Structure formats: C-alpha cells, structure tokens
Amino acid sequence: MSDCIFCNIVSGEIPATVVYEDDQVLAFDDLSPQAPVHTLVIPKAHFSSLADDVDTATLGAVFTAVRAVAVLKGIDQSGYRTIVNSGPDSMQTVEHLHVHVMGGRKMAHGMVVFSGD
Ligand code: 5GP
Ligand code: ZN
DSSP states (O other), X not given: OTTOHHHHHHHTSSOOOEEEEOSSEEEEEOSSOSSSEEEEEEESSOOSSTTSOOXXXXXXXXXXXXXXXXXXXXXXXXXXXXXXXXXXXXXXOSOSOOEEEEESSOOOSTTOOSOOO
C-alpha cells in the first residue's frame, strides 16, 4: 500500500517518533496530539479498518501493544482512553487500522472524543 501514510511510516519512508515496535505492531506518537500522551498503535500489515477481516492474532498483538505503550508512557496507572475509528461516520481520516491511546490528563466524561474539559 504505497499510497498509505501509515504503511509508509512502517517502511520508514515517512518519519515518526516510534514508541514501541515488535514483529507485528508499530506504535508512534500522533502528529497532532490531543492529549499529553497521544500515541497510535497500528498493525504493520495493512488493514483499512476494523471493518476489514482482521485476524484475531493481529487484534491481539495490537491490543497487547496498547498495554505496553501505556506502561512505556507512564499512564498505565493513571488511565487512558483508547479509540478506534472505523469508516466515514466515525470520521476516520487515515485508512490503516489504528488505535489511539490518549492519556496524561482527564478526558471529557463519556463518549465525547478528543475534547477534554
Ligand atoms: P483518525 O482520524 O483516522 O482516527 O486518526 C488519524 C490520526 O493520524 C490523526 O490523529 C492524525 O493526527 C494522525 N496522523 C495523520 N498523519 C500522520 C502522520 O503523517 N504522522 C503521524 N505521526 N500521525 C499522523
Ligand atoms: Zn497501510
């Protein structure tokens, strides 16, 4: 997927601040952070979103990496919000499956995303 931004981050063609990496997963800081910690966790393999037929091994690897990222960022005890946008109504902008990991401050209560007061 040469036209996919996140595939190009996986291949190193687009630079990113990498937080965590293993065989299946890459995690890097969001370019436009909405919280003191805002890291994206992606499978290295290309899936457009959760609506793709994502295998359970990949899903497991991604969410295990989410936990590792929280520890590395020091927010595992204070807590964090994870968000996965899938498709147009979610306002997904990058069509490569990714989990937002956001923390370091109190989030808005409930399901209001990205705003916090
Ligand atoms: P979405 O709206 O698709 O759930 O989230 C996409 C996220 O990717 C946004 O938070 C946006 O700031 C981030 N993003 C878009 N392009 C880049 C990039 O080139 N590098 C990084 N690190 N993040 C990006
Ligand atoms: Zn991709």
